[in-house]
Amino acid sequence: MIGRQQRHIPWPILIPAAVAVVFLLLPFVGLVWQAPWGQMAEQLADPIVRQALALSLITSSIATGLVILLGVPLAWTLANSESRAGALLRALVVLPLVLPPVVGGVALLLAFGRRGLLGAPLNDWFGWSIPFTPAAVVMAETFVALPFLVLTVEGALRARDERYEDIAAALGASRWRVARLITLPLIAPAVVAGAVLAWARALGEFGATITFAGNFPGRTQTVPLAVYQALESDREVAIALSLVLVVISIAVLALLRDRWRL
Amino acid sequence: MRARVTAFTTLAVIGLLISGCQGDDNASEQQLTVLAASSLTESFTTIGQQFETDNPGVEVSISFGSSSTLATQVVDGAATDVIATASPGSIEPVVDAEMTAADPTVFATNSVAVALPADNPAGIQDLADLQGSDVKVAVCVDTAPCGSVAADMFEAADLSVTPVTEEVDVKSVLAKVVAGEVDAGVVYASDVLAAGDDVTSVQIPSSAVVTTDYLIAPLTSSANSALAGEFVDAVTSADGQQVLTEAGFNAP
Numbered sequence: 271m272i273g274r275q276q277r278h279i280p281w282p283i284l285i286p287a288a289v290a291v292v293f294l295l296l297p298f299v300g301l302v303w304q305a306p307w308g309q310m311a312e313q314l315a316d317p318i319v320r321q322a323l324a325l326s327l328i329t330s331s332i333a334t335g336l337v338i339l340l341g342v343p344l345a346w347t348l349a350n351s352e353s354r355a356g357a358l359l360r361a362l363v364v365l366p367l368v369l370p371p372v373v374g375g376v377a378l379l380l381a382f383g384r385r386g387l388l389g390a391p392l393n394d395w396f397g398w399s400i401p402f403t404p405a406a407v408v409m410a411e412t413f414v415a416l417p418f419l420v421l422t423v424e425g426a427l428r429a430r431d432e433r434y435e436d437i438a439a440a441l442g443a444s445r446w447r448v449a450r451l452i453t454l455p456l457i458a459p460a461v462v463a464g465a466v467l468a469w470a471r472a473l474g475e476f477g478a479t480i481t482f483a484g485n486f487p488g489r490t491q492t493v494p495l496a497v498y499q500a501l502e503s504d505r506e507v508a509i510a511l512s513l514v515l516v517v518i519s520i521a522v523l524a525l526l527r528d529r530w531r532l
Numbered sequence: 533m534r535a536r537v538t539a540f541t542t543l544a545v546i547g548l549l550i551s552g553c554q555g556d557d558n559a560s561e562q563q564l565t566v567l568a569a570s571s572l573t574e575s576f577t578t579i580g581q582q583f584e585t586d587n588p589g590v591e592v593s594i595s596f597g598s599s600s601t602l603a604t605q606v607v608d609g610a611a612t613d614v615i616a617t618a619s620p621g622s623i624e625p626v627v628d629a630e631m632t633a634a635d636p637t638v639f640a641t642n643s644v645a646v647a648l649p650a651d652n653p654a655g656i657q658d659l660a661d662l663q664g665s666d667v668k669v670a671v672c673v674d675t676a677p678c679g680s681v682a683a684d685m686f687e688a689a690d691l692s693v694t695p696v697t698e699e700v701d702v703k704s705v706l707a708k709v710v711a712g713e714v715d716a717g718v719v720y721a722s723d724v725l726a727a728g729d730d731v732t733s734v735q736i737p738s739s740a741v742v743t744t745d746y747l748i749a750p751l752t753s754s755a756n757s758a759l760a761g762e763f764v765d766a767v768t769s770a771d772g773q774q775v776l777t778e779a780g781f782n783a784p
Contacts, residue, residue, distance in 0.1 A: 384653075385712045401713050402668065402696035484697025484708075485673065491698075498700075502600040503675045 298516065305513055306506040313510040321488040322496035323514070329404060329492065330472035333411035337468045340412075341419040342461060348420070349427035360424075367417040374413055375481025382409065382482075406483035407490050411472035418471055419464030426460030427453075463526055470522045474515065564759055565611070566594045567602040569618035569677065569746065570701040571642060571720050575779040576616070576767075582775075583766050590759065598676040598701035599623070606631055606751060613754035614763050616746060618642070618702075618720075619677035623747045633757055636747035639768050640781040642720040643743045644685045646734040647709045647727065654715035659685075659736055662693045662716055669695045670708045670717040678702040681742050682718035689740035706731070720744075722780035745784065 279287075306313060313319065348360050366374055382389040382400045392398045400406050434456070438448045476494040483490040485499070493511055500508035564583075568576045573596050580592040595602070595612075599622035606615055607629045615632075616639070617623040623636050648656055654667045662669050672679035679698065686693050699705045702719050709717040710730045724733045748767055750760035766772050773783055 379711065379713065383711065383713050399668070480700070484670070485699065486695065486697050489696075499673055499675065499698075502598070502604050502673075 301509060301512055301516065305509050309506065310510055310513075313507050314514070316507060318487050318491075318496065319507060319511060322491050322493045322511070325404065325407070325488065325491065326473055326493040329407045330411055330469055330475075333408050333415055333472040334465050334469040336408070336412045337416050337419050337472075338461065338465055341416050341464070341468070342423055342457075344416075345420045345423035345427060349424045363420055364417045366414050367421070371414055371475065371477030372481050373477075375410060375478035378406075378410060378413060378478060378482040382406075401482060402484040402486065402490060404483075404489060407479055407492060410478035410482045411475045414475050414478055415468035415472040418467040419461070422464030422467060423457055423460050426457045430456050466522055466525050470519060473518065562590045562756060562759060564590055564592045564613050564756070564763060566592060566614045566616065566763065567605065567610070567612050568594055568596055568616040569599045569602070569622075570596045570703040571618055571678070571722055572596065572616060572746070573703060574726050575722070575776050575781065578775045578779075579767055579772050582771065583763055586766070587759075587762070592763070596701075596703070598672070600675045600677075601700070606753070609753070611753055611755070612751055613756065613760040614748065614750055616748040616767070617677070618746055619680070619744045620747055621680070622677050623749065626749070626751070631752050632749040633752045633754065633760065634750055634764075636749040637764065637768060638745045638784040639748050639772075640746040640776045641743045641784055642722050642746065642781050643741050644681045644736065645719055645721045645724045646736065647706060647717050647719050647724050647731040648715065648733065649709055649712045650730055650732055651712075652715075652732060653712065656716055656734060659689050659734055659740065660691060661734075663691055667716065668714040669693055670697050670699055670705045670714040671695045672702055672705055672718070673698040673700060676701055677744050678705065678718065678720065681720075681744050684742040685718065685736070685740050688742060689737065720780070725780035743782070746781070 314323075344363065348356060348363070351359070379386060379401065381387045382392075384390065384393050384399050384401065389400060392400070400409065430453070434452050435448050438452050439445070443451070473492075474494055475492070476498070479490070479492060480495055480498075485491050485495050487496075491499070493515060497508050497511045497515075500511065566576065566580065576594050576596075580594050583592050584590055597605075599617035599619060602615055602617060603622050603625045606612060606626050615623065615626060620636075623632075626632055627636065646656075646659065646662070648654075654661070654664070656662065656667065661667065671682040674680060674683060678701070696714060697708065699708065702723055705717040706719050706723045706727055708714045709719070710727055716734070724731060748764050750757060750764055754760040767776075777783065
């Protein structure tokens, strides 16, 4: 707001804006209003809830590790490609971002399921079966979360000041040395932001997980799946778990507030 | 100029929307919304089509899902006319909320079945084979009627089976079997029949055959209670019962 005049906003804009705010915030008011505040600790101590929380935290953290490991090199490659093939590749890589997650789950099954493209040979040769395992949860989460980091990091790579790298190269630094000592530190904030976004997306993953990894408490039932199931049996547990996810989401926003100037 | 074009476009869109809505009302169509247990997918689709034929101007839309999900939807205020669940327990919350317009009627029963992929990859011969540590078994979540039926069957047969997944409804279990992602799935006899050649099944010892009652009730949320009552009658009629029997259900 610095240096900008505060202007009067015309009412045809103000009224829909107010409607939007109410529409976005009222569901949270509902959650807080219905929350079993008295028995919150009790609800969250339920073994099924604890298992789901632990599984969610572990799998989404592993998924985030994979996302960084695979996503940063991918973003790097995309950022340095000006060809038409590069543009097409970028579109394909970002596909999971806009794809309905349940479709992602079906696609994962067709690729890595027991009868899948790669899953069938893995099952026949090594007896490995991926669906219904925590590994399948991690794969589903990585699948949906990867584009978040790739887009964030690629944007930072394209916007970086390349003069530092040029100077280092002119001074005789090898390409790998430049990448390690100049480029990586330059894009580190974007990697952190992308990783936080990816982690939050992985934590909230539902559709691909229930389709590809199934739903079993303690093994593949993450918090969103537990919320969905608890809604039918124990509504207060569902609300308590939902609130936990809301608090985590707010924490993620707080972490990223500098980046988005919140 | 641009503002006028925008205004014109907006008007045109609104006009289209309104005329579109009127188009649906041309035949003064009545909507009947039915929530039904997912095991009723085939039979209720047939009965619904028959009902539309018998009642010109009526459009039946049926939403299939886990009985407990459907009950939750009704209690939470989904505007529906009829609910049909796969167990007495799952319709109870609706009755407790005083949302049924008449007492639920038992209209069919279904018995438990174990479906295997057609090629039976785990070589399952009998129910006890499901206990194998390498055998991947899918069941319904315990809140769904098919989940409690599965638990009752394993208890009656004195078996300890650890499933790999608890699916939200019986058709999801069947889908995992048909896809070959699991070695066995606990479903209903009607589902095995519906899947045809895609699955085989295991003989269940008579001591472990568990059945469940299907209940149907018109709802107080119905905007057209007479029509809702007529749909319930259609399900319990001789024609409706024949559809259900052909789909693998038993008469109550």
